[in-house]
Amino acid sequence: MLKKDSLIKGTLILTAAALTARLLGLFQRIPLDYMLGPDGQAAFNAANTIYLLLLTIATGGIPVTISKMISQRYALGRPDEAKRIYKAALLFGAVTGLLLAVAMFGFAPLYGRISKEPYTVLSLQAIAPALLLFPVIAMTRGYFQGRQIMAAGGISQIVEQILRIIGGIGLALIVLGWGWGDEWGAAAIAIGSVFGSIGALSVMLWFGRKLKKQDHSERSGSPNTAIKAEGSQLPFRSIYREIFRMSIPAVVTAMTIQFVYFFDMSLFNRLTQSFYSKELADIVLANYSTKAMALAGIPPILAIALGASIIPVISSAYSLKNMSEVQRQSSLVMRIVCFTGVPVALLLTVAAYSVTGLLFKTPSGSGAVALLTAGTIFQITMMTTNSILYGLDNPKLPMNHTFIGLGLKVIASILLAPLLGVYGLIIGSSICFIVVTLLNVRKINNEVKLNVLGRRWLPYMAAVVVPALAGWGAEYGMLAVTETWANKLSYFAAAAVTALVVGGLYVILLAALRVVTPEDVRSFPGPLRKPLTLILKPFYRKAN
Incomplete structure (x- = not known):
């Protein structure tokens, strides 16, 4: 029998799943340096970055919105409306997934010409089928969260990453063993995402079947079984209007990191062609995308997980207009991310040479690792202040601030990359994170005065x-x-x-x-x- 998870238990399950998935994702990057050359690494990383960006655009914020809508309907005793919302979400996910998969497959050759990386075409086309399933999986995770069954989404994330690694790396070993070269090897690793999507969907279908049987059993045992629900006629138009109104700001802020990496990967060769030779640019891009981006994902994990657990408290206090509690909790969450996020980023920055050499084939690219992981300190504060503003019921502000930050990222990168190479792109990203953080803090201080330290x-x-x-x-x-x-x-x-x-x-x-x-x-x-x-x-x- 599927049991509802308490708030604390649900948060722990999702946090543990996110930690496990992020660490498993890191282990997928490490073999790239041993198996593929610079072109192959750049091809896979470009495909993976674009895939994650499109997935974020298609689903970012929507599963959370759906979970809130589902939870609200069940709390009000309107399960028929909840199922109608779920049906609308699945339809949206299926259509969106099909359109994105076809677009990614069809536009792959054009992207190869724009990025001056023809190796990326095959990897983009290999990973495109994963987009058929993942929007539907995201909607299903939102539904289960709304029913307070967090284990479904958590287990599916872990299974997804395991099959992604085993399937992708295993297939790549076979392809490279046949002597097909790095282009096919990168595409084989990219196919791992397809294996992951199938595994995740299988887990969600298993949980869905169990929940359907449980719901049927509970209805049969109810004293009101004589009353047969006719089903909700809530129009899909109304459902989609509610979903998009609540989720669009979250989508914009959620895509910040992926957009930054997409910009760097796509225009790296064009922006740095006056700084690097083509051969050196390929090596630097491979180091940046395989090593620096992977290690830069580590510092935010604990800080964001701990900080996110306090955001509902801020939202609750703000709804009651208990501004002293809002001030205390907002200051506390910023204090936590300072104390927990900084030392991890600090270690990876200081020991970048040794850590890079230990995990990867050589320590080359450790300078980019050091600078990018140092910048994650500002990434952490940006994401945390975004969440605080959400708790203050002001989701449009972080969205607007994100647009400003991304605009500055583009301008700074265009100006600095020809002069500093990869370091110019990383500095541009840090400028984005710092500006968004400062704008967020200014608006938070208009509501409550933060007292961090x-x-x-x-x-x-x-x-x-x-x-x-x-x-x-x-x-x-x-x-x-x-x-x-x-x-x-x-x-x-x-x-x-x-x-x-x-x-x-x-x-x-x-x-x-x-x-x-x-x-x-x-x-x-x-x-x-x-x-x-x-x-x-x-x-x-x-x-x-």
Whole structure:
């Protein structure tokens, strides 16, 4: 029997699934560096980026909207309307998926000419069929979330990633073993998304069959079975109007990261042709898309997951006009992302050379890894302030701010890429994240005054800068000491020592400089409060 999940349990399930899916996605990128050359890597990464962008445009925000609509109808005792909404959502997903799949397949040759990367054509056409199913899967996940059955979406995400990796990498090994070359190898890995979509849909169909039987059993056992529902005649037009009104702002903000990567991948050769030779550009693009983009996805995971769990509290307090609670929770969520997101980004920035060398074939491209992961600090704050504005019932503001940020990203990249190469593109992305964050914070402060760290900003900066410098020195020293070791062992030792130095010093300075106070720790969510209490307790005992 399928049971409804509580808010806490549902949040934990979705967070665990998202963490697992993101980490599995990283493991799909690592073999690319060993299996494919620069052209093959660029081909797969371009196809995957465009696929994710189109998927975000087609579904971003809509499943969440559907879950709210479904939940509301069941709460009001109108399950017939909920099923009508679900039917409309499935129809929208099926039509959208078909149109996107056909468009992606048909326009692949044109994209190859625009990007000056002809290798991408086959990969784009290989991944296109996945778009047939994923919009429908996204709508189904929204329906199950509305029914408070979070396990369906969580399990389907994990199965999707596992089959994506096994299917794509396995097929690529066969194709490359036959000697078909990197172009076909990249396309084979891209087909992994098709395997993933089939697996995810199979999971959702299994849950759907169980839920249908359960609903039928509950209706049969109800004392009102004599009353037969005629079904809702709610017009699809009204349903779509409600869906799009609520979800369009979320779609725009959700596509920010994917649009940034799509822009960089698509115009890399054109914007950097005066800075790199064609051969060097292919190598730099492969490093950027395979290594930097993959590692840059790590720092936001924990911070966003922890921050997102507090957003419903902000929304609830705002609906009751309890502005003091809104201020407290908004400040708290920003404090959490500062304390949790920064150290991970800091470590990956400082130890970029060792981490890149450890995970991938060579440490080449570690400069791009360092700069892009450093920029994720602003990506985290952008996404968190977006969520706060949603909690304040103002979704159009982050949408408008996103348009401004993306416009500046395009302008900065066009100006800087010919002068700085890949670093110009990354700086342009960071400008986008910073500007959106500042615009969001200004609007939040119009409602409630954020008090993130107050007078503790200078000690906090010291707690960031000192571990960064110490970590850089530790990595440099360990690489020198282990120079005669095997490469992977040397990189592992350097990364491990750097992690201990950066992490240890960061925690010690947060406590010693009183950046994190006992009051802060007590206000954090349980999963974060318990480990921090254990770590920081000795320092506070000494201080007292």
